[in-house]
Amino acid sequence: MHVLLCEDHDLIASGIVAGLTAQGAVVDRVGSASAAEALMRAGHFDVMVLDLGLPDEDGLKLLRRQRQAGNTLPVLVLTARDAVTDRVAGLEAGADDYLLKPFDLRELAARLHSLVRRTTGRAHNRIDHGPLCYDPSTRQTWLQGEGVDLSRREQAILHALLQAPGRVLSTDQLKDCVYGFDDDVESNALNVHIHHLRRKLGNGIVETIRGLGYRLGPAGKGA
Numbered sequence: 001m002h003v004l005l006c007e008d009h010d011l012i013a014s015g016i017v018a019g020l021t022a023q024g025a026v027v028d029r030v031g032s033a034s035a036a037e038a039l040m041r042a043g044h045f046d047v048m049v050l051d052l053g054l055p056d057e058d059g060l061k062l063l064r065r066q067r068q069a070g071n072t073l074p075v076l077v078l079t080a081r082d083a084v085t086d087r088v089a090g091l092e093a094g095a096d097d098y099l100l101k102p103f104d105l106r107e108l109a110a111r112l113h114s115l116v117r118r119t120t121g122r123a124h125n126r127i128d129h130g131p132l133c134y135d136p137s138t139r140q141t142w143l144q145g146e147g148v149d150l151s152r153r154e155q156a157i158l159h160a161l162l163q164a165p166g167r168v169l170s171t172d173q174l175k176d177c178v179y180g181f182d183d184d185v186e187s188n189a190l191n192v193h194i195h196h197l198r199r200k201l202g203n204g205i206v207e208t209i210r211g212l213g214y215r216l217g218p219a220g221k222g223a
Helices: 010-020 033-041 060-068 084-092 105-119 152-162 171-178 189-201
Strands: 004-006 027-031 047-050 077-078 098-101 128-129 130-136 140-143 146-148 206-209 213-216
Touching: 004 010, 004 033, 004 060, 010 027, 010 105, 027 033, 033 047, 033 060, 047 060, 047 105, 060 077, 060 084, 077 105, 084 098, 098 105, 128 152, 130 152, 140 189, 152 171, 152 189, 152 213, 171 189, 171 213, 189 206
Parallel strands: 004 027, 004 047, 047 077, 077 098
Antiparallel strands: 128 130, 130 140, 140 146, 206 213
């Protein structure tokens, strides 16, 4: 899960980044509406956490502008504004969920997983693909009913492919799902993670489409 965090309070932002990263998410943090828009143009995100009290403009203005432009990225508004009118305004502006400060990081993570799950049309967190099962909320993987230990990067690659069955993801698209913009990524890093994923789940789990990118292998070919 690649999260765009737009929060100008350094202490709150660092806590969210640390907490979500510990739960397997990739998080890019910005502190202004303009920086958030720049990152949305530059890469792919699964969900956005948006504070409303930003230094350059109100977060609701950013949200309305993005929705008017056709951006369907799921957005969770995170704010201290607790009046019913504020919550209604946030939802009417295009927010998909609303969480008040102070909050529990476990609840934030659960709500983000729920938003991502809804956008992919799933009724529950677990994703089944033949003999392979993956639960992004617990970061557990099973193959033929046996638990498989995957690294955080391997989980991110698997999750991205499972969410796009039948689609070819380019190298850049897959990197967007796995790495943050500030990560120092070696040129062959993605290939190394895919190699390890195939070794653990079977060569057929990731198909290389020459010149285009990668695709989830057919169900049943992971073993």
